Amino acid sequence: MTLAAQNISLLLGDGEAQATILNNVNIHVSAGEMVAIMGPSGAGKSSLLAICGGLRRASSGSVTVGGVNLGDLSDSELARIRRQRIGFVFQQSNLVPSLTALDQLLLVAHLNGEGTHGKARTEALRLLAEVGMENRATRKPAQLSGGERQRVGIARALMGNPALLLVDEPTSMLDQGRGREIVELLAQQCHAHKVATVMVTHDASMVSVVDRVVKLVDGRVVSEGAPT
């Protein structure tokens, strides 16, 4: 099991103002499996994603990524796990404005202490080609369309062969057609790279390509199963 989140609860605030964001949530994702987390706004989808990615600590419960319990790790160890085992695809793509498409990928190699020439460069160009962005490698985010930025974001997330891909609302800024393309690309990459993928979305029309759908309401899992 690449990702195993067990009995995850998240409480925010103190005293009477305390709110339960997640309540005993369990989620398991295997290598090459794509799971969609759906639910209305405020259901706790992104909080669950943040906890699974080591961006936030749960109030209780445990998360293991590739057998490593994230709860046992310090902040710097969490950072190391994120750069070595987890790839993120963010809402609005979230690219570094000063970097070209190629540099966005090479940044991941640089964070891992690898050189940015030779093998890393070849790998980055191959991934850009996989997402159809080989001709846009030298463009900066401001010179790319929304769909192109999201493709670069996917290629960046796959750089360094992560075991887990966490995707946050990848279609929220795209029209229906572009959004569909991006989700299909994600599914294709998930299966091709055998990477466990968790995608948060509120768009029911995008989940037909995933293997499993987990529905969250008010911080609880209310249903789980194949997409309908």
Next chain:
Amino acid sequence: MFLAWRDMLHAKGRFGLMALVVTLVAFLVVVLGGLIFGLIKDCVSALQQLPATHMAFENSTRPDYQNSMLDKETWEKWAGVPGVKATPIGHSLANARDAQGAPVDIAFWGVVPGSFAEPRVVEGQGLSAAPNAMVISRKIALDKHVKIGDTITIDRVLTEFKVVGITEAVAVSHAPVAYVPLRKWQEANYGPPGGAPPGDTLPEAIFTAATTIALAIDPDASVDIKAHDREIGTKTMTKEQSYDGTSGYSAEIFTVRLMQFFLIATCVVVLGAFFSIWTIQRTAEIGLVKALGADNGYLVRDALSQVLLVLVFATGIGVLAAFGTTSAFEARGSVFELTTGNVVGSSLLLIGAGLFGAMFALRRIVKIEPIIALGRDR
């Protein structure tokens, strides 16, 4: 440097302006440093080259070279202290005229010929060459075209001196020094105008006064300076401390140092503000890079390299510009001296101050949470 360099290229305009500010500050800091060294040289270079460790003055609350007065008994007592070499010095500022009647403003120094206070001549002879011998600073020779063999007359007292030698370009209180035998200095300062009346001699009493005593204290001899001061009735300080006793020195150096301090303080504030704002603008980007796996060490190193690049590059340009204008200062005969130590010291001070200012921005980097990459909690 991966992010730092690309960020700088991406925001060339902002970093260019910042570098321009640092360049101007560096230019001014180095020029002011040159001015300080020039002022020091013009105020106290004659004291700097004097092979003394301490100077003894008349005991007062604020001893200075102009107003101190000591008698013969005093310097003889100091000369009798084991491990101490002592010689009197007469100091006054005087107006003089060369043989053509052109005015020459001088620091008029009387020293005992053959003593360790006698200046080393670079041309001509020493003070023992004639009773009315004068050894002049090279600055007088160059600026006033005075040559060996010329006559210099002290205004009002009309004592005449024959230039027998030239020493290095030394000065005190911005006046080039003219050295004469102590007896002639005493005669010019305490005797009647024009010297002794024909056929008469001056009373010996006027030859018993000087303004200060140069002391060369053996570092291995344990001399209790305070005890000897109490016993002899003097106030002794190190040669370097005595620089404050030359007129104008403290005020001038303090003024320029204050300007230099405020420039560096400005640099600290400007760089601190710039990099703080820059970090605030990059908050989302820093959160993103942290989410991708960068730890605080990586981001702090990256930001530091950015600060260092700006500082080193801009300071380098500022220093080169300062060197470029040095010749202009020198050509105009300004009080200015640029030394390697001064330039390196000023540059390092500026770079250190800039890094200190940027530390405030670095604190902010550490506090940014990676979760903001998800677009929440911004």
